[in-house]
Amino acid sequence: MNTQRLYYDDAYQTQFSARIxxxxxxxxxxxxxxxQTCFYPTGGGQPHDLGTLGEARVLDVQTTPEGAVLHILEANPTGEMIxxxxxxxxxxxxxxxxxxxxILSRAFEVLHNANTVGFHLSENTVTVDLDQDTFSLADLxxxxxxxxxxxxxxxxxxxxFPDxxxxxxxxLRKISEKVSGAVRVVEIGTFDVCACGGTxxxxxxxxxLIKIIRTEKKKGKxxxxxxxxxxxxxxxxxKNRRLLELAATLTTGYWEVGQAVARLQEExxxxxxxxxxxxxxxxxxxAEALWQAVALGIHPGVVVYVEVGRDPGELQILANLISQKSGAVALLGSAGERGHLVLACAEDVPQDMAALLKQTLAQLGVQRGGGSPRLAQSGGLCHLRKPSCRWLAGGRGSAAHQRRAGLSASITLKMMGHRPAPLNVSARVQRKSGVKAG
Incomplete structure (x- = not known):
């Protein structure tokens, strides 16, 4: 069962009758x-034709393993002839x-001895792949x-089809190994000749017109x-319309758009x-205000600050600034859909922030996050809802210092569906600005 391909003889024929x-x-x-058919099936880098058979729209055209042309339709046609x-x-x-x-492939071959090793034609783009990767703008x-x-x-x-x-x-250039049987040849004047089954x-x-749009290097090609x-x-x-729109927006001529954009970039x-x-x-x-807010607190040196939607980068900067103070501990958080937590302490504070963060997150069933003894953080806490930080900290006196080995702290965050057991809170000062002192 084979199909006579009418487009081989006349690619301009658009109507035909055939037997099913x-x-x-x-x-x-x-x-x-x-x-017989005028419909070209997908192959050789070229997509299939579209149209109708009877009243049915042609959705796809393929070549069967036996070489017949298969027309995939929207509806089943009636009758023997169509x-x-x-x-x-x-x-x-x-x-x-x-x-x-x-023509373009042959031009690359003539001028740069570059061979085409791939061709793809789709509804929106056409590309060829060349076996070289160095072409200047002048070359193109x-x-x-x-x-x-x-x-x-x-x-x-x-x-x-020559004998x-x-x-x-x-x-001819090298004929693809996929080609079997008779070879169809396409000759373009005296410029090019190659094997091809397309239209x-x-x-x-x-x-x-033939216009090169852009090039891209890919693995030596x-x-x-x-x-x-x-x-x-x-x-x-x-592109011309968009260029003119840009020129109008920049109040300059289209030929000066590049310079105008460069000036804007510098500005x-x-x-x-x-x-x-x-x-x-x-x-x-x-950072200084946060530090001063806790200076007179029961636990001076421990800054606890939480704000909804605060930028994580700014939290890290604040934590670094606060931790430059002697004896400072910064415990900062951003609440919201993507919660963030930053813990930092000064060099003279005998506390491991990374270990403290890990311990805290374990209570919440969260494993992401980490850092160093001086600064640790965790982001993407998607269940974080308007968190509160609760602290249990020892006093700065020598007896308390010995009992607690410097500073012992735990953090609990109110999470969606998670309510940990409450901790004893030594002190907490809530300011309208969102600053908490403990």
């Missing part, structure tokens, strides 16, 4: 094999992109110029994205530097 040879099922959709109609806009787009790819411009020169020359494009003797005389225009002028014909026009139109860097300095001063003042 077989009715099959492809997943949830009906499928048919015809005695009329088919192609989506011509899609077919023409594929023809422009595929013939354009042949030269390739693009040569390719468009071939387009403007309106050279003829011929596709045919074995004729095939042996053609200057192509009959003259290069129909491509209109270069992926070149490009556009041909209507795609190239739409790409230019979209932004200066403002960010000033902002960082100002934030540093504010945080320094805030």
């Amino acid at each position: 040879l077989a009715r099959l099922q492809a997943g949830a959709h009906p499928a048919v094999v015809l005695d 009329a088919g109609a192609l989506d011509w806009a899609r077919r023409l787009d594929h023809m422009q992109q595929h013939t354009g790819q042949h 411009d030269a390739v693009e110029d040569l390719a468009n020169q071939i387009v403007r020359q309106d050279q003829p494009v011929r596709a045919w 074995a003797d004729a095939l042996a005389t053609l200057p 192509h225009v009959v003259r290069t002028g129909e491509i209109g 270069t992926r070149v994205e490009f556009a041909c014909g209507q795609r190239a026009l739409l790409d230019y139109r979209q 932004l860097k200066g403002l960010q530097k000033d902002l960082k300095a100002a934030r540093g001063q504010v945080l320094q003042a805030e």
